[in-house]
Amino acid sequence: MGSVSAYSTARGKRYKVQYRRPDHSSTSMRGSLAKRKATLFLASVEVSVSRGAYVDPTPVAHYCRRLDGPADGCTHRSEGVDARPH
Numbered sequence: 001m002g003s004v005s006a007y008s009t010a011r012g013k014r015y016k017v018q019y020r021r022p023d024h025s026s027t028s029m030r031g032s033l034a035k036r037k038a039t040l041f042l043a044s045v046e047v048s049v050s051r052g053a054y055v056d057p058t059p060v061a062h063y064c065r066r067l068d069g070p071a072d073g074c075t076h077r078s079e080g081v082d083a084r085p086h
Contacts, residue, residue: 001046004038017042022054029057 002019007030015038018028032038048054 001049002042004035004042006035017045019045021056022049 002017005016005018006013007016008014012033014030015032015035016028016030017032017038018026019042020026029038029041032041045054045057
């Protein structure tokens with residue numbers, strides 16, 4: 001149902017999680033510093049889909065949140081919600 005793959009950035013190695021939503025569209029989450037965290041994220045998505053309790057985490061990505069935590073100084077807004085840390 002999904003996969004975890006490594007990619008390189010100027011700041012080092014990161015991991016990308018690719019998976020399918022219940023509507024069969026493909027999506028991904030990028031930025032995990034640890035393969036274990038990326039793998040656990042994928043597992044949690046797969047379990048929630050199988051239980052019928054899936055909540056799309058994509059809006060979280062629009063709030064500048066990486067898999068490892070929020071980014072400092074984020075100024076992006078999505079759906080009228082301020083994403084900067086409080």
